[in-house]
Amino acid sequence: MNATAILAATGAVAAIAAVLGGVLGWVATRLRSDPDALVERIDALLPQTQCAQCRYPGCRPYAEAIAKGEADIDRCPPGGETTVHALAALLDREPRPVDPQYGITRAPRVALIDEDRCIGCALCLPACPVDAIVGAPRLMHTVIAAHCTGCDLCLAPCPVDCISMVAPADGQPGRAAA
């Protein structure tokens, strides 16, 4: 083989490499995945109970942690298997059971305030991540069942333990298939 042929072949390969490299580079800048977009997509798969069982202060912070690679996808007991599978599909990871250290998956529940025992301390109002409790200091409080995500976060602040978790009434979201 003569030198011209070798040069020509090398030149051709180099040219192809240059062109393809340029295209790839351009595509990479054009189609760069937006980290915020990823967080949005992860957040959209989370159940939005805002229960903080994942040890993050809400679904959005957990989504950010997953996007950064700080947390695994097995920390969401309310979402259960469904959420893990959806996250696994989105992030191309292996689905795995929810880690029981973060809690167990159970039927949806809503908070119910025993209105006879409520002293109107208002401590549960800021604790509720979705503003599902209405009330004011020294007035009896009540839970808007349709807004309650069943996160349990109002139980701890209540000084008289007048809040309990109950099965949602018929017609409320979360009921079993008819």
Add this chain to the structure above:
Amino acid sequence: MDAALAQPPHVIAGFTVPRVMFQVLGALLPVLAVQIHLFGLRPLLLVAVAAIVALACEALALHLRQRSVRPSLRDGSVLVTAALLALAVPPTLPLWQLALGATVAVLLAKHAYGGLGQNPFNPAMVGYAVLLVSFPLEMTRWPAPGGAWDAMTGATALDTLRTGLRQSYTMQEIQAGPAFGHIGATGGEWINLAALAGGLYLLARRIVRWHIPLAMLAGIAVPAALFHVFDPGAHASASFHLAAGATMLGAFFIATDPVSAATSDRGRLVYGAGIGLLTWIIRAWGAFPDGVAFAVLIMNLAVPLIDRYTVPRIYGHSG
């Protein structure tokens, strides 16, 4: 009360899968009859052997998969696979090779994917393709019609055509040879006519719908006619292509296998046309004399794509 009866609709037509399958088998009888007329009783032996092997494989597979054996054996689908394979191969094929093909068709192409309704590829054509690449000589030698089959095997018309064109003979010189009949191959044209008759019966009984056969025949005939007009010396006519090889059997019995075909009307037109075009391309330029089996398998591969882009417009949805 039976739970199934409690739900509407409370009545169904009762035209069942087994009845579909046995109608298809009935429509294959003319093809078998012509083969027997041309080649003696050996085609019947082939069908019998293929049927027995296929039924045994079906029973074995169902048993291994822990499914109930009897209802599935009775549905007749495995007999259609066996009959198509047996009628597509040359009658001179050694029986053990045919048995191998039937085994591959039922075990690998059908049950490995989950049985009836699940196979992405046409089982009979998988069996045929495996035989063709494994035993190219036996699979391409057809007996001369009417003679003692074991003495006078020879190349088929399609094969002669291709070899001849490679050696720069013209169409007229090639078609003067003994393998050619009035329009297609000597015996092949009668087999194709018989398959056409059976196919028209299936169309009339609405077992198959017109989309796939028409599209496939058009897919062969249109390019064949165009090339024949521009270069008659190097390309066979459309009528030759329609009457040669497995054209009619493919158009009405093989490509119309609903399990492995596209499923919407438009999709079936695309699918059929694709099979026809590929068949013609493989015949004209490919390495194998007939292209129906490979064309069907290639278009089987394209079915998910076709199905995705040919969803019909839904009532009340624009565009």
Add this chain to the structure above:
Amino acid sequence: MKLRGLRLDSHKSRPLERPIRVVPPPATLVLALDQGSGEDALPVVRPGDSVRTGSVVAAASGAAAALHSPVSGTVREIAVRPTPRGASRCIVIENDGRDDPVAPAAPVDWRAMEGTALIEHVAAAGTAGLGGAAFPSATKLALARAADAELLLLNGAECEPWICCDAALMRERAADVVLGAQVMLAASGAQRCLIAIEDDKPEAIAAIQSAARAATDERIEVRVLPAVFPLGAEGPLVAAVTGREVPHDGWPPQVGVVCQNVGTAAAVARLVQDGRPVTTRIVTVTGSGVKQPANVEACIGTPVGELVAACGGYTAEGARRIAGGSLTGRSLAGDDVPVTKGVNCILLATDADLPARAAEMPCIRCGDCATVCPAGLLPQQLHVAARSDDSAALARFGLSACIECGCCDYVCPSAIPLTVRFRAARERQHLADLERRRAREAKARYERHQRRLAEQAEAEREAFDDARRRARGPDSGGR
């Protein structure tokens, strides 16, 4: 527009051999609050209340029309009872047999009334779609009025096998249908009325045509349709008559059409003739399980058993009870299930009438289902999507456009219960949608909550800084 569907044996001739017979009101009536539309009317009586014939016992609400007592008597209880749609709360009324009306019969001077006032009258009378859906007729008329619909389409197609109550009505009370059409034209503001009837009912066609001639109203015409199931369903009917398609997320008035059943028209006619609300309807009682198949006029709330008794009782063969026809009817729990406004037929079917299904086999993708689907769907693809509960595929293949007519089931050579599967998939999708919406709302509230906490913290910090500056005083800077 391609009309897809089934040509079926109609099984309608036997009940039509006899005239409509009137079933006397029973001793106890069970008025289901869910009259067939899936929503409950709001009861306005209590146990122990006495009611008179025509008293309102439940008020209209959403997709439920108002409900009136067909008899005078006493409310015994309000309790959940089996109904044609499964179970619903029902008002149980003891009939005192006096038939004491709440108001004397008085014709309504409808020609002098405004459209909206007429619609109020129709609503107050509890008029609901007597074709089977039991959707409040007044709501449809009001929608038509708001959308300036030009065509009133009276549905006398009655495409489903076995059902012939509309055929009987059109034969015997054609004048009522035409009068009802005139009233509804006035109420809806539509310019013309087509009465759609399938070509297997020549007597009904002739009767309506002569009644329209007698009324000398050129706006009313009969449109003969081929006898294809499910042409009588609203979407296919609009397409067959006008060539227009109702948007999948919309109403017929959006394409200038308002559909009403011919039975509803006759009920409106009776309303303007004597001012009485809807308390009876015509029901086909048929099948080999009943001795004398017939069309009967019965009070809403009459138990099915009384209807069968009025038709000579059961034959010796055991029969299944179905409310509706053989394709879309619902199985009934027993003889005590009451007639509602949505019950057009009681089919007492023996095994000879409706042979048992073959065992289910795998789908072979033959596509026969797609050739008959009136919505233009690919049931074979939906079947796969429903099996894996794949929301995206179910949406792409148009699950929401399924009208559950049962045509795909009927032709399926593998005897797959497609309609049941699709309904189940739809319910699961509906629940998943609710769950998604709930999550979206919870997220929005959470974000508001977080924002408010941040604003509060900010405000507190500023207040603290202010206070500190003030405490230090103006000369503190010199420290």
